[in-house]
Amino acid sequence: MEQTCMFCGGHLEEKFVTRLQEYQGHWYIVENVPALVCEQCGEQFFSPAAHDLVVKLITGNAEPARLETIKVYDAKIAS
Numbered sequence: 001m002e003q004t005c006m007f008c009g010g011h012l013e014e015k016f017v018t019r020l021q022e023y024q025g026h027w028y029i030v031e032n033v034p035a036l037v038c039e040q041c042g043e044q045f046f047s048p049a050a051h052d053l054v055v056k057l058i059t060g061n062a063e064p065a066r067l068e069t070i071k072v073y074d075a076k077i078a079s
Helices: 048-059
Strands: 012-023 026-038
Touching (some): 012 048, 026 048
């Protein structure tokens, strides 16, 4: 059964994506999360199981694959 995007009606394709997730004031990058991605608008949809996996990785004792340092800018201050 073909699934369609609830926003634009485009075709959804199963892919692995990178998800940026905030948890208790900290940001986490989780790579290779299964998702349905709209081929037309790019919207990503996550199953409850995929969401639970992200929560488990962030809140559990899993070791991160690597640590990254990123620059953070504040547009409100810069304007």
